[in-house]
Amino acid sequence: MKDTACKILYVLHKKGENSHYKGLVALAEQNNMQVKFREFSIIGRSLKGIFKLDGKLYAKQWVNLFFMLGLLFSKNKRVVLGIAPYDYKLRSVLFFLKNHKVYYHTSWTSWDGSYYPKKKFVTDKLKQKWADFLETTSEHIFAVSGKTKEELTTHYNVPASKVSVVYHTVDPQFFIDYKVQKKHGSFIYVGRLLEEKGLTELLNFFAEKPSYTFTIVGNGTLENMVNEYAAKYPNIVYKGYVSDKEMLAKLYQEHQFLLMNSQRTERWEELFGMSIVEAMACKTIPVATSHSGPKEIIKTGENGILVQEGKMVSFLENELLNLDIVKLSTNAYQTAVLYTEEEVAKRWEPILA
Template sequence: MTRCCESVCFINGTFPPEIHGGAENYIINTAKELQSRGIEVCVITTKKLDRLSDTKVESSTVKEIPVFRFAPPNIASRSTFPERPLYQKAIWRLIDATNPYSYYQVSKLLDTLKPDLVHTNNLMGISSLVTRAIRESGSDHLHTLHDYSLLCPTGSPRTNVEKEAVRTISNSDPVVDAFTKFQKLLAVSPDIVTAPSNHVISEHKKRGLFDQTPTHRVQLGVAKTKDPVKTESLNHRVLYVGRITERKGLDVLLEASKSMESVHFDICGTGPYEDCVKNIAKSIDNVVYHGYVKDGKLQRLRSKADLAVVPSLWMENSPLTIYESFARGIPVVASDIGGIPELIEHGETGALFEPGDSNSLVDTLNEMLDKDKISRMSSNVLTWADNHTIESHVDQLIPLYNRALE
């Protein structure tokens, strides 16, 4: 008789309010949908280590989801280690990957919670050793790949590809090779692996991770919109929404904007590269950097945008900002890199351009900024979004949960 999953424990290195990114949003949205179907959920995560008492487990709720947090002893927390010098980052990453305290606390929590299934996400910050705690607890285990943090200490491997900043994974990169072998020694393979792109699954399998584990592409889900963008006329506006980091390709976008004076560019988001973006944007008349924006303002900006842009320089997995743009009826122009081409059909739901090439971005934007094309693509992306809701995502996820239990 097939068992049905009745309780799920999510594990992630961080959780709001510590960090509120793609993986964290994914857990919240998935957990809420599971709750609506009568499945019990909880989250195990970390918090900042400000005092010794922070190492103890603290329970709370986030959006009515039970959350259990503890601070693993280390030289910094997950949210602050990127600000440290390189040698300290290396020390932090080594301690993080092999942290016995994380293993100990997760073991205790799983013994108490006794979930049917553990759904791990980003393990950076909570240690790869927790996979051993999961195996020993007797719970079944599904892992979702959100990035490359099992292959590279930074989560976004780097080598020279035409432009120095473009990220990819080199087959001969000694750092990647050594780190991958290290992770294979530490981590225990889950019962099932999912990812929103075939690309990220392929990159892990090429390096010997999960080569004996069932893997499935399960694309993300997005909330349906009640207010799609109207396309009666062109506004000649392009919108960027995302983290403000160098790997996101903001330099390429800003350079392209200089050649498109008749097009207005809005940039929304925060991150370590924001001071640089803010200063450059001040010198370009057709660019406005908004920083962090609340949902109301973001929706107003989306209502004016003809196109969204994702100019990433690294191998993105499956950017949620593309899903969110589609749900508002906004086609997307994005870098032809990583898992992005699995989301965008050129000329139908947006367009792809050469990553790192501002001239290619200019040409592609000019090609797509056409009233008839925008109108047709807007209709296409709304249909796409209707088929990629959080409900449809969980419809695919639950059978995999039940399969893991078998």
């Protein structure tokens, strides 16, 4: 394909996040276009390639370097920029992009200026540069969640029409029917094994409910504790971290419910998580605490259940028998369809305007 501005969409990121752009790639293919991925952290990535003797990584940085230099001698390329909030590198990146159409892609959910990941060299002047970028320089903003859009439109002079919510996509593997029989009274947790995930409460509950099965998938700081419970109680099973999507899909399909007992901290709450949608694609019903991420996906009583923090055990003990399992499972699957590459591609369409 000829490398012209009208035929290519570029994604420019610090170190590449190709899996987050499957919807964009699908849109490009539908319109006889191509997506190319480039990185702007060239020096750092080059040094990493040298120190780790990674020739492929080092060679890749030459491609990135020629791309960045080429931006200075071209114009009107469409570039999706992924960069952390208030990162000081925005200044230099925008210097290279000054003659091009820049679209910002972000998943960050706190834009009131109180908390952000890149604190180095952050000044009032830099924050103003970011405000100018969000409000004026960027052609359009693509937010990974509705929470991100709400924050941007609340704290900046950014109209809602300038922000499109483009979710991450569900891998097609999770929609394959592996003919796995769901076990009655079966529950699964998939994610990081951390205290704020409410795992201790769940483990204590299932330790006293031998008629239920509870499967845990993931790794993290509570791994030893999870192993201890799994060794002591036959109905608690620990699978470790599972990267194989087919294996993970089969695990979802074996279970009736996905549990997410997340507990807010000062700096964290459960955001948009693909594990909920992956489970839904497998007709597994999500039961989650009412955090901003799950609330974007789950309509309680329709395609899953939302419970208030501290009420998860009470729900499991008293309300499970009242659920319409067939309805919830069917609607969960229909919800997951909204997160396929084909559907998410439609949300990227403003980039073609």
